Amino acid sequence: xxxxxxxxxxxxxxxxxxxxxxxxxxxxxxxxxxxxxxxxxxxxxxxxxxxxxxxxxxxxxxxxxxxxxxxxxxxxxxxxxxxxxxxxxxxxxxxxxxxxxxxxxxxxxxxxxxxxxxxxxxxxxxxxxxxxxxxxxxxxxxxxxxxxxxxxxxxxxxxxxxxxxxxxxxxxxxxxxxxxxxxxxxxxxxxxxxxxxxxxxxxxxxxxxxxxxxxxxxxxxxxxxxxxxxxxxxxxxxxxxxxxxxxxxxxxxxxxxxxxxxxxxxxxxxxxxxxxxxxxxxxxxxxxxxxxxxxxxxxxxxxxxxxxxxxxxxxxxxxxxxxxxxxxxxxxxxxxxxxxxxxxxxxxxxxxxxxxxxxxxxxxxxxxxxxxxxxxxxxxxxxxxxxxxxxxxxxxxxxxxxxxxxxxxxxxxxxxxxxxxxxxxxxxxxxxxxxxxxxxxxxxxxxxxxxxxxxxxxxxxxxxxxxx
Ligand SMILES: NC(=O)c1ccc[n+]([C@@H]2O[C@H](COP(=O)([O-])OP(=O)(O)OC[C@H]3O[C@@H](n4cnc5c(N)ncnc54)[C@H](O)[C@@H]3O)[C@@H](O)[C@H]2O)c1
Numbered sequence: 188x189x190x191x192x193x194x195x196x197x198x199x200x201x202x203x204x205x206x207x208x209x210x211x212x213x214x215x216x217x218x219x220x221x222x223x224x225x226x227x228x229x230x231x232x233x234x235x236x237x238x239x240x241x242x243x244x245x246x247x248x249x250x251x252x253x254x255x256x257x258x259x260x261x262x263x264x265x266x267x268x269x270x271x272x273x274x275x276x277x278x279x280x281x282x283x284x285x286x287x288x289x290x291x292x293x294x295x296x297x298x299x300x301x302x303x304x305x306x307x308x309x310x311x312x313x314x315x316x317x318x319x320x321x322x323x324x325x326x327x328x329x330x331x332x333x334x335x336x337x338x339x340x341x342x343x344x345x346x347x348x349x350x351x352x353x354x355x356x357x358x359x360x361x362x363x364x365x366x367x368x369x370x371x372x373x374x375x376x377x378x379x380x381x382x383x384x385x386x387x388x389x390x391x392x393x394x395x396x397x398x399x400x401x402x403x404x405x406x407x408x409x410x411x412x413x414x415x416x417x418x419x420x421x422x423x424x425x426x427x428x429x430x431x432x433x434x435x436x437x438x439x440x441x442x443x444x445x446x447x448x449x450x451x452x453x454x455x456x457x458x459x460x461x462x463x464x465x466x467x468x469x470x471x472x473x474x475x476x477x478x479x480x481x482x483x484x485x486x487x488x489x490x491x492x493x494x495x496x497x498x499x500x501x502x503x504x505x506x507x508x509x510x511x512x513x514x515x516x517x518x519x520x521x522x523x524x525x526x527x528x529x530x531x532x533x534x535x536x537x538x539x540x541x542x543x544x545x546x547x548x549x550x551x552x553x554x555x556x557x558x559x560x561x562x563x564x565x566x567x568x569x570x571x572x573x574x575x576x577x578x579x580x581x582x583x584x585x586x587x588x589x590x591x592x593x594x595x596x597x598x599x600x601x602x603x604x605x606x607x608x609x610x611x612x613x614x615x616x617x618x619x620x621x622x623x624x625x626x627x628x629x630x631x632x633x634x635x636x637x638x639x640x641x642x643x644x645x646x647x648x649x650x651x652x653x654x655x
Contacts, residue, residue, distance in 0.1 A: 188258040188308070189286030189293075190279040196255035199330045204533035204540075206252040210260065213241050222257075239263040246273045261315045270319055277333050278320035283309045328525035335528035337454055337478040339521045344369070344442070344481040347376040347415070351440045352476045355411040356382035360402065360426040362389040365418045365444050368487050373417050373442070383407060393418070393425040394460040396469075402429050413438040413476060419445035419492070420452030424467070427458030431473035438476040445488060446496020447564075449480040450503060450523035455531030455541075466560075472536055480524060482517045494597075495565030501593055502546050502572060503527065508633020512596055543635035546627045547571035549617060553650060554602060557609025562602060569599035574649040578641055579628040589632060601655045610650060619643045 193209050200207030211222050214237060218225050226234045242260050246269040254274070260266045270276045287305050322333040332339060338350055351357060357380045361370055366386060374381055385405055387393035406429070408414065414437060416426035423441040430439035443453035459470030485493075497512060503523040504511035511522045527544065534541040551571035555562050572593055579585040617624040623640040630636050 188305075189288075189290035190258070190281040191289075192255040192258075192279055195279055195324075195327055195330055196253050198327045199334065200253035202327070202331055202529040202533075203253070203334055206250065207255070208245050208252060209255045210238065210242055210245065210257050211255075213245060214238060214257075217241060235259065235263055239265050242266045243269045246270065258312065261312070261319045267315075267319055275334065276319055276321045277330055278316050278323045279330075280323050280325050328521060331525045331529045331532075332521070335454070335478075335532055336475060337480065337524050337528050339449075339480045339482070339517070339524050341481060341483050341517050343479050344372065344484060345376050347373060347442065347479060348378050348380050350477060350479050351377075351380070351413055351415055353411070353413060353438065354380075355413060356380060356408065357413050357415050358383045358385060358406055358408050359415050359417060360385045360387060360422070360429070361417040362387050362393055362422050364389045365422065369417065369444060369484060373415075377415070382412065387418075387422055387425055389421075391421050391461065393421045394466075396460060396462065399425055399429050399460055402426070403433055406433055408433070408437060410434055410437060413440055415439070416441045416453075417444060418448070419443065420448045423448055423453045424457075424459050424470075427473055427475070428460050428470055431458050431471035436473065439473065440477045440479060441475055442479045442481070442484075444484045445492055446485055446520075447492075447499055449482065449485070449520045450496060451499045451527060451544075453478050453480065454524055454527045456535060457537070474535065478524075480520055482520045485516060485520075491563060491565075495563055495568075498565040498568035498572070498597055499523070501596055502544075502568065505572070505576075505589070505593070505629055505632060506530075506543055506546060506635050508631070510592070540637070542637040543627055545637075546629065546635060547573075547575045549613060549626055550574045550650060550653060552616060553609040553613035554604055554653060556612030557604035557606060557654070558602065559605075559608075562604065565597075566599065566602065569593075569597035570602065570653045572597070573599055574653055575626065575628055577652075578626065578645065578649060579630070581645075582628060582639065582641070583630045583636075585629055585631065589629075599653075601653050603655045606651065606654050609654065610647060613646070613650060617646075 197207050215222055238257055238260055243265055245254050283306050287302055324330045324333055343350060357377050359373055363386060385402055387398045414430040416423045423443055427439055430437050441453035443449045456472050456474035458473050459467035462468050500512045500519060500523055503526050507526045511519055530541055547568055548571055551567035554567045573590055576590040580587055622643050624643055624646050625638045626641050627635060627637050628639045
């Protein structure tokens with residue numbers, strides 16, 4: 188009571204694009220009486236019966252959604268059973284003192300009459316909450332991450348065995364560089380659950396069909412096993428694809444070790460490999476059983492790899508409407524991961540709003556193609572973002588100070604790449620219609636617009652400005 192379940196529940200539903208049911212409101216609608224009066228007129232026992240019936244109905248509904256339960260609903264075994272069978276149950280933690288301050292003046296709280304009784308109620312319910320909760324959260328980002336199965340915590344790496352869902356065997360897949368730095372610790376952390384260890388090549392080579400085929404042949408996991416993928420985005424993309432296809436799909440848990448991986452690549456269920464016809468052309472949507480992101484693993488990253496990640500962080504900050512890049516690593520990873528998780532839960536199959544994540548990437552991909560892929564992704568994204576922001580300034584009057592801030596943070600410099608090749612790649616990617624191309628732009632920080640028509644000539648001029 189007073190934890191903020193209704194506010195957080197509504198916010199969570201909004202962010203992940205699911206319907207929201209507040210159980211008190213549902214009860215009031217059914218009884219046509221305010222909860223306070225229902226409680227007073229019928230007494231607690233009958234109130235709980237009505238509450239239980241409403242909760243079980245809502246929880247058994249086939250439509251995925253967010254439900255805020257009343258604080259006392261878990262006292263009833265039927266509700267606890269419905270939660271176990273149909274829900275991922277988040278316990279919103281709050282100090283009793285804070286909750287009391289919030290509820291003591293509220294008129295519609297029949298059980299919040301004096302602080303002693305309130306504290307006793309809190310203590311009485313605590314064991315039930317412990318028993319019922321799947322995950323404990325304190326804020327909206329925490330709830331989004333929990334809903335997406337993303338666990339961000341410094342030190343999580345040491346608890347891998349318990350954080351990888353299930354109790355079955357684990358095949359650990361990594362690559363030589365990462366295995367050299369973090370492999371032994373991963374094996375130790377997985378303990379008795381570790382069944383076998385495997386390697387893909389380091390870097391983009393992991394995403395070749397031959398490397399994946401070798402892993403398919405090596406894996407001896409049964410259906411109940413889990414593939415744990417330890418590495419950067421290339422490794423998790425490839426290992427995730429192997430998990431999606433091996434035995435027609437086994438559970439997997441990426442443990443991203445780069446900034447790109449922790450804020451972007453490991454989240455959202457997209458897995459892919461490269462083929463001669465193009466990068467990421469073959470893949471599958473395969474949502475991880477859990478993503479375990481430990482920001483402490485980033486300490487060994489090279490400055491160049493950090494820069495690659497920082498460009499994605501800046502992109503995420505622009506989309507989320509906050510300068511997330513100014514945060515310390517653990518907070519930055521958490522906030523960016525939550526943003527991406529929410530967008531991907533809204534659009535798991537990439538058919539709508541997920542396109543916003545491509546802000547700046549149309550130009551970036553073109554520059555990478557123009558460089559024959561010898562350009563750091565972060566540098567390409569940094570340039571692509573400035574181009575997208577410049578177009579946004581012209582179309583929406585976006586404040587140029589935002590671009591100045593991005594430029595101070597990422598220091599993008601025009602690059603010497605093959606302009607004709609870059610333009611050809613962009614045109615192939617964006618197929619101009621009636622002399623216009625569709626871009627992702629920013630109306631304001633936190634307000635991306637996808638599919639905005641921009642004159643082909645303007646896009647070309649912007650691309651040219653990025654090339655020396
Ligand atoms: N699936 C998605 O949604 C998605 C999103 C963005 C990017 N991606 C993919 O991610 C890939 C890029 O990911 P990346 O930038 O992480 O590249 P990467 O996996 O190639 O890693 C970059 C380099 O960092 C090294 N490295 C990794 N972790 C380290 C650590 N902790 N300490 C020291 N060195 C470490 C690696 O050995 C590698 O040399 C691309 O293939 C891209 O297509 C996928």
